[in-house]
Amino acid sequence: MSLIKFEIVTPERVLTKEMVKSITTPTQEGIITVLPKHVPLVGVLVPGIIEYKKENDEIGMMSVSGGFIEVLRDKVIILADTAERADEIDLARAEEARKKAEDAKQRAENQSDVDFAGITAQLEKELARVKVVKKWRKFRR
Numbered sequence: 001m002s003l004i005k006f007e008i009v010t011p012e013r014v015l016t017k018e019m020v021k022s023i024t025t026p027t028q029e030g031i032i033t034v035l036p037k038h039v040p041l042v043g044v045l046v047p048g049i050i051e052y053k054k055e056n057d058e059i060g061m062m063s064v065s066g067g068f069i070e071v072l073r074d075k076v077i078i079l080a081d082t083a084e085r086a087d088e089i090d091l092a093r094a095e096e097a098r099k100k101a102e103d104a105k106q107r108a109e110n111q112s113d114v115d116f117a118g119i120t121a122q123l124e125k126e127l128a129r130v131k132v133v134k135k136w137r138k139f140r141r
Contacts, residue, residue, distance in 0.1 A: 047124035086136030098126035
């Protein structure tokens with residue numbers, strides 16, 4: 001059985017450092033899946049869900065707000081702006097944060113000098129957090 005080293009790091013901490021069978025992540029070019037001996041590449045991450053299959057076939061999931069991925073022949077390194085494991089996210093709080101971000105976006109549409117990129121990025125981050133918890137809970141049933 002072939003495995004690949006997987007490491008995901010944020011400015012605050014190392015979220016995971018383990019051997020896995022595959023990693024699926026959202027990039028600017030679309031969602032990619034990396035397997036052992038994948039062709040090397042560097043990509044830009046977008047907000048979404050990172051899903052990885054562990055050696056014991058358990059699925060791990062986390063939300064990511066953006067960052068970079070470097071794929072080497074035997075290792076995948078993700079440098080994330082922010083990332084959270086699905087089991088660390090409180091769904092009620094994530095839904096509340098998503099609602100606040102949507103409200104801020106609606107208010108901003110009526111103004112002329114607003115940071116739409118910042119508001120949109122916050123909304124995408126919160127949507128990813130909500131999605132990862134819901135998807136992770138389905139796997140846990």
